[in-house]
Amino acid sequence: MKFVFLDYNLKYLAKSTMPNWLLYYVRGMRSLISSWTYWSAYVFKNGRANPPLAIAIEVTYRCNLTCAMCPQAIDLKNPESILRAQMKENDELKTEEIIRVINEAGKLGVKRVTVTGGEAFIRRDIMDILTAIKKNHMVCYVISNGGVMKEDQAREVVKMGIDKITFSLDGPEEIHNMIRQNKNQFHNLLNAVRMIQSEKKAQNKNVPDLTLSTTLSALNAHRVSELVEIAAKEKANINFGFLFYTTKEMEERTNKMFPPTGGKIEDQDIPMQIRSVDVNVLSKEIEKAKNMAERLGIKINIQPYITAPEDLYNRFHNDRHAYVHHCFYPWYAMRLNPYGDVYPCQMNIKMGNVRERPLAELWNNDIYVKFRQELRRVGIWPKCAKCCVLKDKLWDKLPNMRWWWDKK
Numbered sequence: 001m002k003f004v005f006l007d008y009n010l011k012y013l014a015k016s017t018m019p020n021w022l023l024y025y026v027r028g029m030r031s032l033i034s035s036w037t038y039w040s041a042y043v044f045k046n047g048r049a050n051p052p053l054a055i056a057i058e059v060t061y062r063c064n065l066t067c068a069m070c071p072q073a074i075d076l077k078n079p080e081s082i083l084r085a086q087m088k089e090n091d092e093l094k095t096e097e098i099i100r101v102i103n104e105a106g107k108l109g110v111k112r113v114t115v116t117g118g119e120a121f122i123r124r125d126i127m128d129i130l131t132a133i134k135k136n137h138m139v140c141y142v143i144s145n146g147g148v149m150k151e152d153q154a155r156e157v158v159k160m161g162i163d164k165i166t167f168s169l170d171g172p173e174e175i176h177n178m179i180r181q182n183k184n185q186f187h188n189l190l191n192a193v194r195m196i197q198s199e200k201k202a203q204n205k206n207v208p209d210l211t212l213s214t215t216l217s218a219l220n221a222h223r224v225s226e227l228v229e230i231a232a233k234e235k236a237n238i239n240f241g242f243l244f245y246t247t248k249e250m251e252e253r254t255n256k257m258f259p260p261t262g263g264k265i266e267d268q269d270i271p272m273q274i275r276s277v278d279v280n281v282l283s284k285e286i287e288k289a290k291n292m293a294e295r296l297g298i299k300i301n302i303q304p305y306i307t308a309p310e311d312l313y314n315r316f317h318n319d320r321h322a323y324v325h326h327c328f329y330p331w332y333a334m335r336l337n338p339y340g341d342v343y344p345c346q347m348n349i350k351m352g353n354v355r356e357r358p359l360a361e362l363w364n365n366d367i368y369v370k371f372r373q374e375l376r377r378v379g380i381w382p383k384c385a386k387c388c389v390l391k392d393k394l395w396d397k398l399p400n401m402r403w404w405w406d407k408k
């Protein structure tokens with residue numbers, strides 16, 4: 001006889017039964033505990049880092065969509081862009097190369113792999129890639145627009161125990177389709193969500209944890225609360241993040257401080273009509289969304305937790321304002337582009353290529369060490385101000401202890 005509860009992932013079972021306030025508290029505690037891994041290296045290792053906890057693999061830059069706010073899509077519209085030239089070369093890592101990197105990551109001690117794109121499900125070998133991650137017993141997150149996932153892929157995703165799948169949702173139907181520049185995308189997205197949910201039910205599983213994720217911008221700020229209803233109807237969690245943008249001035253100042261070498265090329269100078277959010281409207285919508293999530297019993301995550309009009313004003317209209325002023329991301333995570341280049345984050349710096357060097361060597365090579373030393377010195381660079389990893393106020397408290405140590 002089969003014991004039904006054995007198919008359930010306890011971590012996600014606990015998460016799904018917690019009220020939102022407790023979930024925020026647990027997340028805070030978890031962040032405090034894991035901070036030791038990167039903070040200790042930040043303080044004591046002069047630019048070297050402990051083994052990475054997480055890696056994000058961009059398996060392709062190809063995508064079925066050209067979304068209005070996507071830096072990648074904007075860049076691809078530019079005939080002169082290097083990203084376009086790269087894509088023409090069709091030089092993506094082959095299946096066996098990605099699997100080798102995943103095995104290296106497993107040996108290095110990486111705990112979590114996020115698979116993203118472009119659109120990850122465009123790759124024909126996506127299931128081999130996901131299987132390799134689970135074979136290495138690493139937590140696996142997948143980010144997708146839901147536009148091309150097929151039924152048999154949904155079945156496999158559930159069967160192999162992918163931990164979390166995040167689908168992008170930008171607004172109610174007409175807004176989502178307008179932003180995604182595709183009249184069927186909302187329908188396709190819901191189809192993907194329902195395939196995963198029905199497979200979870202059929203296979204008696206509570207993972208993948210299914211989240212709909214919205215990038216807040218001027219295009220959807222007035223309809224945010226409606227997204228909670230959509231998520232509740234689909235029995236999904238909802239995540240709100242803020243648009244990441246830079247300006248030419250922020251880019252230029254950053255480039256003078258740490259010149260780019262080409263790890264991730266994209267135009268993040270997002271057009272004003274997408275950035276010019278009415279903060280009073282957005283603040284009311286967020287409040288409404290929180291109340292609605294409580295009432296409908298779904299998980300809501302706002303990252304960073306900015307809700308008041310004056311704070312939202314700083315986020316969208318004060319280019320130099322940052323929520324947090326110290327960054328630890330390159331001490332615990334690395335990113336890999338589809339051509340094998342390792343890069344640290346939204347900073348366009350190439351640390352080397354996995355076709356030439358193993359991950360373990362790249363992680364603490366001279367460029368990575370210099371990059372971290374400089375980042376530690378400056379706190380954050382000008383173009384970092386709106387970076388989505390700056391979401392935890394804890395990061396501004398940890399360096400105080402660093403100064404205390406430096407003085408000793």
Ligand code: SF4
Binds near residue numbers: 069117119
């Ligand atoms: S789906 Fe994602 S990668 Fe594709 S164009 Fe839209 S935002 Fe960009």
Ligand code: SF4
Binds near residue numbers: 329383
């Ligand atoms: S804040 Fe800056 S250094 Fe840190 S991850 Fe973001 S872009 Fe990179």
